[in-house]
Every structure is written in structure tokens, then in C-alpha cells.
Amino acid sequence: xxxxxxxxxxxxxxxxxxxxxxxxxxxxxxxxxxxxxxxxxxxxxxxxxxxxxxxxxxxxxxxxxxxxxxxxxxxxxxxxxxxxxxxxxxxxxxxxxxxxxxxxxxxxxxxxxxxxxxxxxxxxxxxxxxxxxxxxxxxxxxxxxxxxxxxxxxxxxxxxxxxxxxxxxxxxxxxxxxxxxxxxxxxxxxxxxxxxxxxxxxxxxxxxxxxxxxxxxxxxxxxxxxxxxxxxxxxxxxxxxxxxxxxxxxxxxxxxxxxxxxxxxxxxx
Amino acid sequence: xxxxxxxxxxxxxxxxxxxxxxxxxxxxxxxxxxxxxxxxxxxxxxxxxxxxxxxxxxxxxxxxxxxxxxxxxxxxxxxxxxxxxxxxxxxxxxxxxxxxxxxxxxxxxxxxxxxxxxxxxxxxxxxxxxxxxxxxxxxxxxxxxxxxxxxxxxxxxxxxxxxxxxxxxxxxxxxxxxxxxxxxxxxxxxxxxxxxxxxxxxxxxxxxxxxxxxxxxxxxxxxxxxxxxxxxxxxxxxxxxxxxxxxxxxxxxxxxxxxxxxxxxxxxxxxxxxxxxxxxxxxxxxxxxxxxxxxxxxxxxxxxxxxxxxxxx
Numbered sequence: 303x304x305x306x307x308x309x310x311x312x313x314x315x316x317x318x319x320x321x322x323x324x325x326x327x328x329x330x331x332x333x334x335x336x337x338x339x340x341x342x343x344x345x346x347x348x349x350x351x352x353x354x355x356x357x358x359x360x361x362x363x364x365x366x367x368x369x370x371x372x373x374x375x376x377x378x379x380x381x382x383x384x385x386x387x388x389x390x391x392x393x394x395x396x397x398x399x400x401x402x403x404x405x406x407x408x409x410x411x412x413x414x415x416x417x418x419x420x421x422x423x424x425x426x427x428x429x430x431x432x433x434x435x436x437x438x439x440x441x442x443x444x445x446x447x448x449x450x451x452x453x454x455x456x457x458x459x460x461x462x463x464x465x466x467x468x469x470x471x472x473x474x475x476x477x478x479x480x481x482x483x484x485x486x487x488x489x490x491x492x493x494x495x496x497x498x499x500x501x502x503x504x505x506x507x508x509x510x511x512x513x514x515x516x517x518x519x520x521x522x523x524x525x526x527x528x529x530x531x532x533x534x535x536x537x538x539x540x541x542x543x544x545x546x547x548x549x550x551x552x553x554x555x556x557x558x559x560x561x562x563x564x565x566x567x568x569x570x571x
Numbered sequence: 572x573x574x575x576x577x578x579x580x581x582x583x584x585x586x587x588x589x590x591x592x593x594x595x596x597x598x599x600x601x602x603x604x605x606x607x608x609x610x611x612x613x614x615x616x617x618x619x620x621x622x623x624x625x626x627x628x629x630x631x632x633x634x635x636x637x638x639x640x641x642x643x644x645x646x647x648x649x650x651x652x653x654x655x656x657x658x659x660x661x662x663x664x665x666x667x668x669x670x671x672x673x674x675x676x677x678x679x680x681x682x683x684x685x686x687x688x689x690x691x692x693x694x695x696x697x698x699x700x701x702x703x704x705x706x707x708x709x710x711x712x713x714x715x716x717x718x719x720x721x722x723x724x725x726x727x728x729x730x731x732x733x734x735x736x737x738x739x740x741x742x743x744x745x746x747x748x749x750x751x752x753x754x755x756x757x758x759x760x761x762x763x764x765x766x767x768x769x770x771x772x773x774x775x776x777x778x779x780x781x782x783x784x785x786x787x788x789x790x791x792x793x794x795x796x797x798x799x800x801x802x803x804x805x806x807x808x809x810x811x812x813x814x815x816x817x818x819x820x821x822x823x824x825x826x827x828x829x830x831x832x833x834x835x836x837x838x839x840x841x842x843x844x845x846x847x848x849x850x851x852x853x854x855x856x857x858x859x860x861x862x863x864x865x866x867x868x869x870x871x872x873x874x875x876x877x878x879x880x881x882x883x884x
Contacts, residue, residue: 305604305605306605306852306853306854344851344852349637349798349799349800349827350636350637351634352634352637352638352639352798352799352847352851353634353639353850353851354850354851396852398605398853533629533630534630534632534633534634535632536632536634536639536641536847536850537595537601537849537850537853538850539601539602539604539605539853540597540601541595541596541597541601541602541849541850542594542595542597542632542641542643542850543617543626543631543643543646544629544631544632544641544643545629545631545632546626546629546631546646547629548628548629552625553625553626553629553646571628
């Protein structure tokens, strides 16, 4: 079956500043989607901008038994996202997806999710799946660490809390939560969290320096980390070999073998 | 059976003139989720070399106005793994398979590759990629402006094509670079050396700079420009080469739709190849094939071959 389709926009809202939330009538994508996967969207019918824009799946809408679509959360950072922000409910978009390899949701009692900036996008979907997949009596809610430059960039804290996650925030300017990097919060958790001796997974998404530091911490504390990488993509379907990352087994495609990798696989430059 | 779109490239008969450009279609399997591969005129593989190549450091691609730059650096699994891992799928598709080959050094690697491929009956043709701008010559570390591609020199072009011609009877296609003063001279050299067809153009050498970081947007600094931005250059070169040689031309460079495919045919191309547009719309080739058929019907043209070089001056 074709992974490419014309999909109707249900809504496209400016949630604050440059951030937009778009809901797509895409039950086909929603049924297959896994946290960490992305869709590749054509934002213009013409040649400018030429390439599609890959966007992480933020959430699946509807109920577990009857999914209706997907939700996207994006920040306007350039021409592509600006055009996307101008799309209206009722219009159609050419969407390919779901693409890539998502997070493996491990059946662990406890987990730590680390988001830097827009890194919250796939992690909310992941938190939902983790919580749905955990048996209630055995449950320790995930800890979610969110970092950004300022408090304006802290997204989804409310949504994570509504799911029952234990949310902690760090901002570089100290305008909300801990002053400093989100990786400082992670180090705190790794040192003090009340599950000594238990191996629990770290899931992370955010800017490269953050992922690099998480990779270091995961090795120091011997806790496996799954990280979602970002890269410029041309095709998004594994054909152009443009979005590769250097790993212990050579170059791998972020769009196909990734975007989620185990941190220990990556050779950081 | 509809015959209006049939064309011939050397000994190769194509049911329609729409193929894909090497390097933009992987080894076809990548596109199986998006289209019926059987409908293509031919599949051209990503370029293979004798030994595996890891390719260039990332970032390897960036978007530019109506185009993109790439410097993949011919990442490929090498001949042996191509034959064992990629070819079985390609054979099953049922359309002509054209294998693109390249060499890092002299023509011996081309000859060895061609000899091996010549023995595989499911391979319909060999394309000589003597025009990739993204592999570095030994002498010119990081200074690509000093790199001389085989296809930038008529003598070198002649030598490579000649030596490969001697070892294969398969249809031989020579892919030319636009980064030359006179593409006709290179085309004529390839013709004299016995190539069956010409493919043009490969990417134009380009560069882009990130003004925030002051760094090049591609790790290898310079890279190949493709996409609609280069189409007028490619159409012009197709026309120039068409006037000078008798060889069939596979025209390419920024084809995105039926109209742009027709431009190349009118300028003299017998067939066309879709490249960067595959990234934007994976099924675009099928739309173009349908569009060409519709164009012929609408204009009561029985045979697309009557449009080759039909440009009115």
C-alpha cells in the first residue's frame, strides 16, 4: 500500500509565539505510527521550497481502539514551516508516512524522558504509549525532563503532567525551573532516583550537544539511552543517503535506520 | 499494447522514455511503497564501485533555491554486495536495469566492473559515471576546483569509454558533466570511442554558506547542484549535443513534470531521466509517463519519436 496520500487538515492553531499545532485527518498513518516516527510533508506545490519537511509525530488523536489522526507540533523557523503555519483547516496536504524507526518501548517499570526544545514532540507520544503499556499496580510514572533557553520555549509540561508524569524543567536563563541545561537535571536523576540497581531506559530528543552529553552520561551510569537524531533530509525514504550519521557500524541513514538510535552506537564528531 | 512511447537506446528497447537518474532512486526497492516499478521505462541504479565506499562526511545535502546540493561521495556497497544484495530485487522488477559504475582512479576499475556486469544477463546496460563532482582526486586534498573529472577532458573520456567498449557488448551509456566549456567536445570523444548513448547532465558544481556559523553548508565544501534550478542549463546542453552527434541522448536535469520532460525531448533527447523530483514526489515518474501519453493523444501524435529534436527555430 502506498505510504503517500493527500490528507485533510482538521485544524492548525498558533498555540503561542512561533509554535503551531496541526491536526491531520490521517487514521491510516495513526494506526501504524510509533513514537519517534515522522511524516514528510510537501509544504508547497511549486519548487520553492523544493524539498519536503520532516516532522515528528506528536500524538495520535482519538481513542486507542479508534484512532482518527495525528497531531503535529512545530516551530516556525524558516520558509517551509512558515508556509505550513499558513495552511488552513479543510485544506489538503501531501503527506508521506509514518517513516523511520521509532523508540522501542521497553517494558520497564520506570523510565526517564529528556527533551530539549522541540524535542518534546515525539516524547509526548512516547509517554502516552509507555503509560498505556504499563500495568497499573506495577507502575512508577516516567520522569520527564524538559529544557529550553527560556521559559517561553518550555512546551507540553501541562500535557505530560496530565498523563501523570513527574515533570522537571531547566532553562538556560533560569526563567523557569533549574538554571542550566536539562542534562544537569538528568545527572541528578541518575544519581538520586530511588531505584538503585535497577536498569531503566532513557529516551531523549533534542539538539545534538544535548544528545552528545546524554550519550556520555548513559555510558558513565551504564544506563541505555535511546536518542532521536535530527538531520537535513532530501528524500526521507532512504534513497538519497543524504542524512547519514556516523556510527560504530559506519554511516547510517537517520531517515531509515533512525531517527532513533541507541546512544552507544553513535560516533560523535 | 500501446507503442506510441517506445524508444530505443542502443540495443535497449524501452516501453516508454522515462527512467530515473542514478543516485536519486537507490536500488529501486526504496520506492516500492510508492509506485508500480514495472511501469518505468528503465531503472538506473545508484553508482557502484569495485570496492565498497563509505561516502563523504555529513552534512551531505542542503536545500537551495529551487534545487539542492549534494555531496554523497558515491557511498555504495561495492560490486560484490551489489550483486548479492541489491541485484536480486532489481531482477524481479521486470524492466531494463541499467547499472551505473564509477572509478576512483584510472580506467582499469571501469574495465573490471564492466567485465563482471557483462556476464549478468539481467543487466541491460551500463552507464559510465565519469562525471561525479564529489569524489576527490588524490592530489587535491579539499580543493575540488583542482579535480579534473574524466568527463572534463576529451582524451580521458575517449580512453575510458574505449577500454570499456572493448569488454562489453551491452548498451553503453556515458554520463557527461556540465562543468565544462564545451560539452560537445566531450560528447564527440565518447561517440568516437564507441559509446551507444549519452546521458546528460550530471550535477553542476556549487557551494552554499551558512551565514550564522560562517561554515559551508556541505561538509565537503563544494557539491553537486540539482533540481529545477539547473533545468535551463540541461536543456541547452541537450540541444547542443543533439546537433553535434547522432547518438541517442538521455536528457536530465530538473525534470519535475510532463512539460519539463517534453522540453528535453524537443531539444533532442530520446529518453529522459527524473532525478531530484523523486525525492519530492516518489511517484512523479508515473505521472510523467501518463502525462506523455495524454500529450500524444491530445495532439494526435502517433509516436513520441517524432518529437525528438522537434524544436522549431
